[in-house]
Amino acid sequence: MFRDRPRRTLGIAAAAVAAAGAVTFSVLSLQPAAADADQELRLTTVQKVSTAPEHPKTGDTWVTYFDLHSTVSDKNGKETTGRRVGDASDRCDVVLARYEGIVTQCQRVLRTDQGTLVLTSMTDRFGRGPYTTTAAVTGGTGSYAGAVGQARITLDDERASYRITLRG
Incomplete structure (x- = not known):
């Protein structure tokens, strides 16, 4: 099996990406609705x-x-x-x-x-x-x-x- 990085490094990288996505999602969901009204x-x-x-x-x-x-x-x-x-x-x-x-x-x-x-x-x-x-x-x-x-x-x-x- 080809491995260029240890499994632990990949696990940390995956956790960092997931956390960044969660932060981005929460920031975007707090944005106010569009200024233009219906x-x-x-x-x-x-x-x-x-x-x-x-x-x-x-x-x-x-x-x-x-x-x-x-x-x-x-x-x-x-x-x-x-x-x-x-x-x-x-x-x-x-x-x-x-x-x-x-x-x-x-x-x-x-x-x-x-x-x-x-x-x-x-x-x-x-x-x-x-x-x-x-x-x-x-x-x-x-x-x-x-x-x-x-x-x-x-x-x-x-x-x-x-x-x-x-x-x-």
């Missing part, structure tokens, strides 16, 4: 046109185009459509179709004057709507360049409500 966007889409089939089957694909609006809440917390801020589109694929409903995988693009946000999600659409899903924010352009976070989406017939949280 940003929340509240948006609503209103469908303009869709190619969705009336009775979707596994493998079906469609696209939908929307007007994009800010979301306004009244004093009772009821949300309504605010002013138009851009447009949006969805491209959805049916990954599972059953008698009770479907599961879709969708990529969503929300476009405003400040930039574009891209989201992706998988949604169970069983029974009667509205349907709620969580989407990943996978990127963006303009002031949303490098965006990461998540969105809570509520799909209700020809409207969708977005509550988007962008991370620091």
